Amino acid sequence: MSVSPNANDYRTPLTVVILGASGDLAKKKTYPALFSLYLRSLLPENTIIYGYARSHIELDDFKKRIGSYLKGSEEKKKAFLDLCHYHSGLYDDKSAYDEFDKLIRKEEAKIQSPTSKYNRLFYMAIPPSIFIEVSKGIHGSLIENNGWSRVIVEKPFGRDLESSRVLVSELGRLFKEKDLFRIDHYLGKEMVQNLMVLRFSNAVFEPLWSKSHISNITITFKEDIGTEGRGGYFDQFGIIRDVMQNHLLQVLSLVAMEPPLSLNADDITNEKVRLLRCIQPIKLDEVVLGQYIGTQDGKQEGYLDDKGVPNDSKTPTYAAAVFHVNNPRWRGTPFILKCGKALDERKTEIRIQFKRPDNFLFQDEDISRNELVMRIQPGEAVYLKLLTKKPGLDNSIEQTELDLSYRNRFENLDLPDAYERLILDSIKGDHNLFVRDDELDVAWQIFTPLLKQIESLGCIPEKYVFGSRGPKSADELSKKFGYVRSTGYNWPGSSKK
Ligand SMILES: NC(=O)C1=CN([C@@H]2O[C@H](COP(=O)(O)OP(=O)(O)OC[C@H]3O[C@@H](n4cnc5c(N)ncnc54)[C@H](OP(=O)(O)O)[C@@H]3O)[C@@H](O)[C@H]2O)C=CC1
Numbered sequence: 183m184s185v186s187p188n189a190n191d192y193r194t195p196l197t198v199v200i201l202g203a204s205g206d207l208a209k210k211k212t213y214p215a216l217f218s219l220y221l222r223s224l225l226p227e228n229t230i231i232y233g234y235a236r237s238h239i240e241l242d243d244f245k246k247r248i249g250s251y252l253k254g255s256e257e258k259k260k261a262f263l264d265l266c267h268y269h270s271g272l273y274d275d276k277s278a279y280d281e282f283d284k285l286i287r288k289e290e291a292k293i294q295s296p297t298s299k300y301n302r303l304f305y306m307a308i309p310p311s312i313f314i315e316v317s318k319g320i321h322g323s324l325i326e327n328n329g330w331s332r333v334i335v336e337k338p339f340g341r342d343l344e345s346s347r348v349l350v351s352e353l354g355r356l357f358k359e360k361d362l363f364r365i366d367h368y369l370g371k372e373m374v375q376n377l378m379v380l381r382f383s384n385a386v387f388e389p390l391w392s393k394s395h396i397s398n399i400t401i402t403f404k405e406d407i408g409t410e411g412r413g414g415y416f417d418q419f420g421i422i423r424d425v426m427q428n429h430l431l432q433v434l435s436l437v438a439m440e441p442p443l444s445l446n447a448d449d450i451t452n453e454k455v456r457l458l459r460c461i462q463p464i465k466l467d468e469v470v471l472g473q474y475i476g477t478q479d480g481k482q483e484g485y486l487d488d489k490g491v492p493n494d495s496k497t498p499t500y501a502a503a504v505f506h507v508n509n510p511r512w513r514g515t516p517f518i519l520k521c522g523k524a525l526d527e528r529k530t531e532i533r534i535q536f537k538r539p540d541n542f543l544f545q546d547e548d549i550s551r552n553e554l555v556m557r558i559q560p561g562e563a564v565y566l567k568l569l570t571k572k573p574g575l576d577n578s579i580e581q582t583e584l585d586l587s588y589r590n591r592f593e594n595l596d597l598p599d600a601y602e603r604l605i606l607d608s609i610k611g612d613h614n615l616f617v618r619d620d621e622l623d624v625a626w627q628i629f630t631p632l633l634k635q636i637e638s639l640g641c642i643p644e645k646y647v648f649g650s651r652g653p654k655s656a657d658e659l660s661k662k663f664g665y666v667r668s669t670g671y672n673w674p675g676s677s678k679k
């Protein structure tokens with residue numbers, strides 16, 4: 183579904199309320215995304231942005247703080263910051279929300295609405311421990327009855343099936359599903375969006391897209407930074423809850439789902455949910471857990487050195503796990519999901535490794551498999567690794583690639599940040615890129631038994647050094663499930679990357 187900027191929603195004044203405006207997410211992601219939308223003239227004509235948090239911050243200081251994360255001309259920044267207000271108040275105090283509502287109404291009253299309506303978008307950039315009390319505050323004092331009120335919630339949506347169900351039902355009592363937007367920011371990334379187009383608009387892929395031709399699929403998330411002071415938060419969740427249960431599972435479902443009935447949000451989510459229901463319970467012996475340690479030269483600290491992390495923490499900062507999808511398309515093709523912090527590089531990619539052709543004529547050659555790689559970040563690219571005859575008199579075979587590097591192919595590439603796209607969609611009321619309640623439920627059904635097993639057995643993660651490729655056992659796991667690493671491949675563009 184798409185809504186044109188001329189629709190009524192764009193003429194109706196909008197108040198964006200950022201709860202937790204003094205925090206990290208707000209300054210690094212939410213305000214910069216709103217600023218980009220402002221620069222592209224994609225915010226409704228009369229938009230006010232109100233930050234709310236406990237900290238007492240003077241408006242000028244607050245503007246300086248968020249201004250330092252905005253990229254654009256000083257003139258545009260100033261014009262954007264003129265739309266921004268800040269109010270401090272408690273999260274569990276009804277009178278504070280009532281007072282805040284009065285302030286917002288006063289600002290809104292200065293604007294004549296051409297549609298006689300006023301819309302409000304609430305963005306919860308707050309820790310999960312206060313989701314429910316803040317939701318009650320919004321519901322009790324801040325809802326706009328003459329227009330829509332929508333709520334964007336950030337992950338984590340619970341820490342297991344039980345807590346997620348409590349959260350879903352509590353929020354469900356306060357807001358209708360159509361007004362709730364659960365963000366998984368990976369769904370807003372360009373290449374993740376491109377998955378649907380690549381798969382379903384190109385006749386060349388669909389006939390190959392199954393166990394008949396695909397040997398294994400690896401979805402990898404690597405970060406080259408550690409927890410960097412966020413250890414206190416991270417330690418309560420670990421990498422499986424932080425990245426695998428949400429971002430990687432979303433990518434898996436888009437790679438593996440059947441074609442949806444239409445591009446309508448519900449039809450797409452129905453297919454994702456149907457696919458997720460086919461995932462077999464994850465086996466502990468098909469999982470590798472890791473935790474990073476510092477480098478010998480002391481330049482990089484280990485996870486346990488991060489303040490807020492207990493000395494004896496067993497929380498994994500790396501995980502690899504094998505997923506088996508029990509349906510006719512995928513039965514027999516393993517999906518290997520890998521994610522970790524403090525590794526050798528920053529990279530998120532999908533790597534589809536094909537089987538050898540049935541009637542393989544080149545038995546004597548040490549020949550690698552075809553691979554279709556979709557690099558989500560950095561440097562968005564889709565490339566197909568294939569074999570050609572070495573040009574010239576030589577008859578040997580060489581690995582090469584069909585390469586769609588976005589930066590080379592698309593001129594003046596200006597990709598919107600994931601948050602920018604997602605905030606815009608919530609203004610349009612488009613749920614396509616947000617997580618539906620039943621989707622969340624099935625994701626937790628997949629992971630909760632594994633997480634409980636890991637915790638009850640007190641599994642000790644394998645140590646790996648900051649900046650390495652992660653635990654050694656992860657490569658063995660990939661190999662065991664059919665991944666064949668090609669050697670001797672040389673990408674000529676590496677110097678341009
Ligand atoms: N358009 C573009 O931008 C293109 C870029 N390239 C670049 O060329 C380079 C090579 O590409 P490609 O062959 O696809 O990717 P890589 O050789 O980087 O990785 C291929 C696979 O091998 C694994 N691997 C890497 N090192 C080891 C190791 N020492 N032991 C075991 N497994 C390992 C990787 O795991 P893991 O992911 O866990 O590291 C990954 O699954 C990359 O830098 C790629 O980005 C190539 C083609 C096009």
Ligand SMILES: O=C1O[C@H](COP(=O)(O)O)[C@@H](O)[C@H](O)[C@H]1O
Binds near residue numbers: 405425
């Ligand atoms: O949700 C999260 O994602 C970030 C990585 O996001 P990216 O867009 O930079 O890939 C990760 O660092 C963080 O731990 C996690 O909570």
